[in-house]
Structures are given as C-alpha cells and as structure tokens.
Amino acid sequence: MQTYSIRKATSADAVQLTEVIKKAYARYLQMIPDLPDVSAGIAQDIETQQVLVACEGARVIGGIIFGIYEGEGHIANLAVDPVASGKGVGRALMESAAAELQAKAINRCNLATHVSMPDTAAFYKRLGWHEVGREGNRVFFSKEL
Numbered sequence: 389m390q391t392y393s394i395r396k397a398t399s400a401d402a403v404q405l406t407e408v409i410k411k412a413y414a415r416y417l418q419m420i421p422d423l424p425d426v427s428a429g430i431a432q433d434i435e436t437q438q439v440l441v442a443c444e445g446a447r448v449i450g451g452i453i454f455g456i457y458e459g460e461g462h463i464a465n466l467a468v469d470p471v472a473s474g475k476g477v478g479r480a481l482m483e484s485a486a487a488e489l490q491a492k493a494i495n496r497c498n499l500a501t502h503v504s505m506p507d508t509a510a511f512y513k514r515l516g517w518h519e520v521g522r523e524g525n526r527v528f529f530s531k532e533l
Contacts, residue, residue, distance in 0.1 A: 404448035412467035461497030
C-alpha cells in the first residue's frame, strides 16, 4: 500500500528536500571525492526548475528535479530518504516526472549518474533507461517516453 503522495514542490519544501538529498547521497560522499554538492541551491531549483516531492503527511521523503533542455527532458536529481527506500518512491517520482514531460509533448528524457554509483545505474536500467555513453566518471542514460 502506498503511504505517500507526490506533488509539485513549493518554497516551503526547500529545507526538507535539501535534507533528503543530503541523506540520500551521504553514503557516496566518502567513496566519491569529486561528487558535486547536489544539495546546494534547492530553493533556487524549486523556483526555476520543475520539482516534485514525495511526502508522507507533511514530511518530504523524496524529490526529483527536472526540466526541458533543447526539446528533451532532463533529470537533474532524484533522491529518496534512505528510511523510505523500497517503498517505490523513486519509481513513482520518475513516472510522475515522465508524465509531466509527456504532457508537454516531450518524448525523450536524459540523465547522468556517476560510475561509482552502480546501484543507481541498475535502478535506471530496471525502469527501462538505456546507457548511451560515458565521459570521465559520468554515465549517461536516455529513455523514450
């Protein structure tokens, strides 16, 4: 049974979403020295990008930041609080973002992850994403919507 809902983020969600992102990436920070600060600028992202949050009651448990670039969708960040892992939150956020992009006549979406995050790459592959290239420590994926 799904115990969370997904909605458009508001400026009031910035602090909680930042904390979720920090928790989601915490285990990678020690392993990946060149990982950028993916939790920086979330308040600005909410104002300038498309951002959805997954919530259990008033608590943010996940979020996705995405947009449209050069006629294609782009997932900039997906994060789920580790305590909500295994509840389908990541999948639901990806599906919700895809639905929003499709509603805007966007038929393809792209994203990048880090080579040192193989579980993340495996997650995207399970959702039907296809690896389309590598550059340095980045792995690029694409999916027809």
